[in-house]
Amino acid sequence: MNIYEKIGLKRVINGSGKMTALGVSKVSDTVVETMKEAGQNFVVIDDLIDRVGELISKITDGEDTCVTSSASAAIALTTAGLITGENISLVERMPDSTGLKNKIILQKGHSVNFGAPITTMIRLGGGVPVEVGYSNEVKKEHIEEAIDDKVVGLLYVKSHHSVQKGMLSIEEMAEIAHKYSLPLIIDAAAEEDIKKYLKLGGDLVIYSGAKALCGPASGFVTGKKEYIKAIKLQYKGIGRAMKIGKMCMMGVLKAVEEYSKRDENKIVEEQIRLANLLIKNLDDENKVSTSIVKDEAGREIYRVQISLNKELTNISGKEFMKQLQQGEVEIHVRKHYANLGIINVDMRALTEQDIEFIAKRIKEILK
16 A cells, blocks of 8 residues: 555556656655755755756756756746846746736747646746747748747747647757847756757756656756846746745756666666567457557657557547546556547556556456
């Protein structure tokens, strides 16, 4: 019985991935021990923000880094920082940006909902989101023609949530941003490479500390020092409502350090091994077909795609998912193609016992 079962909640098997709604990731014992020690001691918080930022920057190759309570908080604080600069009176006035330069341009296919609308995070920072182009096509002209003297930055969303075709690339967005002397913000919350997006032209890159990095609830924005300084100042304003504590700062620092030493090949090999185990456990179930698929956004994540055989069962994908969650143990899988009778099972948080339980439950439902 785990700690959540002890307080009366159901056990959850997470075949969905690193999702905020399910508690994101498992943290390592060393991250837990680091957070415990941090919680039992005192520190000047402003000094800790600066020092953790310096140490994370050595790994990301950013000029500086600001730690935040989440990636979504980082979007809000980054927006505010670009609007206020280092003017403390403006910092204290946010999110009221009336009369100021406050527009953030993003592509229509990048105006996503990741549990909340990304445009809400921009507005929390005093920004005015400007969506350009169409959900299936954005041209350079769409971006350039939207740039006026009220624009403070361009935002690129690197995510499986975003439309994956018809959008401008990071390099194209960076070229436009720098042509007009504007910073390019890249929301790379769940991405695995914590150096790549600065190299591709991002001036400010945002990561979740709890997703790929397997840290506690946290995030950070890394990049150009001139912007990071203004972002840190937001803790004197709106950042106070989304502050990050000493334990989470030290926890995310430890998680980033561990992540930088990971063996990516072994991680992929383990995903493939578990995927094949699930496929093997479902070999004798003719009401579904299975295959291994790579993450649609190009990350090194491999999942089992389970397609319902519509000729042998009349259950819908959504009903199938609902029944997976209604057992004694809640099984959560990826829902993005459920309307097509397809679910995907993410391997990253699963054990062999979880795999066997999932296969058994699927067979029970299909009977």
